[in-house]
Structures are given as structure tokens and as C-alpha cells.
Amino acid sequence: MxxxxxxARINKAREKxxxxxxxxxxxxxxxxxxxxxxxxxxxxxxxxDYFGENRIQEAENKNALFGSRRIPxxxxxxxxxxxxxxxxxxxxxxxxxxxxxxxxxxxxxxxELHKVTHVLIEVNTSGEESKSGVSHxxxxxxxxxxxxLENLRLEGFMTVGPLTENQSEIRRSFAELRGLAEGARxxxxxxxxxxxxxxxxxxxxxxxxxxxxxxxxTLLFGPRVYKNI
Ligand SMILES: *Cc1c(COP(=O)(O)O)cnc(C)c1O
Numbered sequence: 621m622x623x624x625x626x627x628a629r630i631n632k633a634r635e636k637x638x639x640x641x642x643x644x645x646x647x648x649x650x651x652x653x654x655x656x657x658x659x660x661x662x663x664x665x666x667x668x669d670y671f672g673e674n675r676i677q678e679a680e681n682k683n684a685l686f687g688s689r690r691i692p693x694x695x696x697x698x699x700x701x702x703x704x705x706x707x708x709x710x711x712x713x714x715x716x717x718x719x720x721x722x723x724x725x726x727x728x729x730x731x732e733l734h735k736v737t738h739v740l741i742e743v744n745t746s747g748e749e750s751k752s753g754v755s756h757x758x759x760x761x762x763x764x765x766x767x768x769l770e771n772l773r774l775e776g777f778m779t780v781g782p783l784t785e786n787q788s789e790i791r792r793s794f795a796e797l798r799g800l801a802e803g804a805r806x807x808x809x810x811x812x813x814x815x816x817x818x819x820x821x822x823x824x825x826x827x828x829x830x831x832x833x834x835x836x837x838t839l840l841f842g843p844r845v846y847k848n849i
Pocket of ligand 1: 652696780819835836838
């Protein structure tokens with residue numbers, strides 16, 4: 621468990637970016653592939669704001685074991701239409717809204733469950749086809765739709781940086797999300813404060829580009845081994 625080291629690195633990056641310590645950078649511990657015991661252990665060692673999970677089935681299994689006292693969970697993986705209801709039952713936040721159809725479906729089912737759901741729009745800033753997220757071109761239309769849906773509360777945006785060692789390319793991707801967010805704040809007049817960007821390998825670059833929430837798995841828990849949980 622590298623909790624102290626991780627927080628030291630977050631703070632250092634924040635200082636380098638010239639951002640005040642009053643500006644909190646939220647910590648999402650990405651717990652995919654980790655057992656409930658590992659998650660409880662992590663909570664003891666550090667101040668975690670959220671757990672992030674990618675797969676509904678895995679989250680459902682773990683949720684049943686977790687106990688009722690828990691920090692909020694965020695869905696950070698792609699959401700399939702047929703899993704929306706389950707996702708809304710388990711997750712406190714859905715960070716991977718990437719199409720109008722999905723947004724409308726989440727809105728409708730949230731209404732049936734008498735819930736208001738806090739969401740992020742996921743943007744594909746790397747241009748990599750394997751990555752989910754709305755494209756730059758369709759971004760404004762999606763924002764306009766989401767803010768009009770009564771059971772969704774748009775809090776901001778998420779992106780996954782490109783898979784490359786090239787630091788300027790990674791920063792360009794994060795800067796793109798920041799720019800899109802600034803545009804959306806101006807056009808909507810909403811605060812939309814959350815910029816969820818930065819993982820184990822690139823969170824410092826993300827903080828330099830204005831990240832307000834990092835999502836860290838490997839650095840906290842060690843390398844992932846895919847198994848059935
Ligand atoms: C797995 C995952 C992470 C965490 O990645 P690490 O490299 O293990 O820190 C963050 N965000 C998303 C969307 C992920 O799927």
C-alpha cells in the first residue's frame with residue numbers, strides 16, 4: 621500500500637501546477653479485480669473519496685459483500701444499455717455517459733427508481749478507437765442534452781489519456797478535456813467542476829492540466845491479476 625507516496629506525489633504535482641492546497645483533488649481508488657477485503661484494507665490506510673469499478677457484474681458481487689457503510693462508488697467503465705438499471709442500483713455516480721441514447725435511458729430508469737443521478741460525460745480525447753467516450757465533434761450536443769434531463773445532474777467530465785510514453789501527447793489529451801469543459805461552462809452557465817483525469821501512469825500530468833479527480837488502481841493495490849470476482 622503506497623498511500624503516503626501517492627499523496628506526496630499528488631501534492632507535489634499540485635504545487636508544480638501552482639494550484640492552492642485549498643483546491644481539493646479527489647481520490648478515486650480503482651478497485652476492479654480487487655477483493656472486498658483489499659478494498660476495506662485500502663480504506664484503513666488512506667483517505668479515499670470514492671471507489672471506481674468498471675464492470676457491473678463484479679460490482680454487484682462485491683456490493684453484496686461490502687456491508688452497508690461504504691464510501692460512494694463510481695462507475696468508470698463503459699455502460700451497456702441492458703445494464704443501466706443494475707448500475708443505478710449499485711453506483712452513486714456514473715462517469716461514463718458517452719451518448720445521447722445512453723443519457724436518455726439512464727434518465728428514464730433513474731426516474732422509475734425515483735433517483736437523481738450524478739454523472740460525468742466521458743470524452744475520447746485520444747482519438748484511439750478502442751477507447752469509449754464521446755468525440756470532440758459530438759461533445760456540445762451531448763452536453764446540451766444531458767443538462768436538459770431532469771433526473772441527471774451533470775458534474776463534469778472524464779477522460780482516459782492515450783497509451784503512449786510521449787508526455788506532450790498525454791498532456792495534449794488532458795488539455796483538450798480542460799478546454800472542452802471551459803467551453804461547456806461558458807455556454808451553459810453551470811459550474812461543471814469535475815475533471816476526472818489521470819491514472820497510475822499519468823496522474824501528475826493530469827494535475828498539471830487541471831485534474832480535480834484522479835483514478836488510481838495499480839499504484840495503490842499493485843499490478844492487476846484478472847480473476848473472477
Ligand atoms: C483501470 C482504470 C483506471 C486505473 O488504472 P491504473 O493504471 O491501475 O491506475 C482508471 N480509470 C479507468 C477508466 C480504468 O479503467
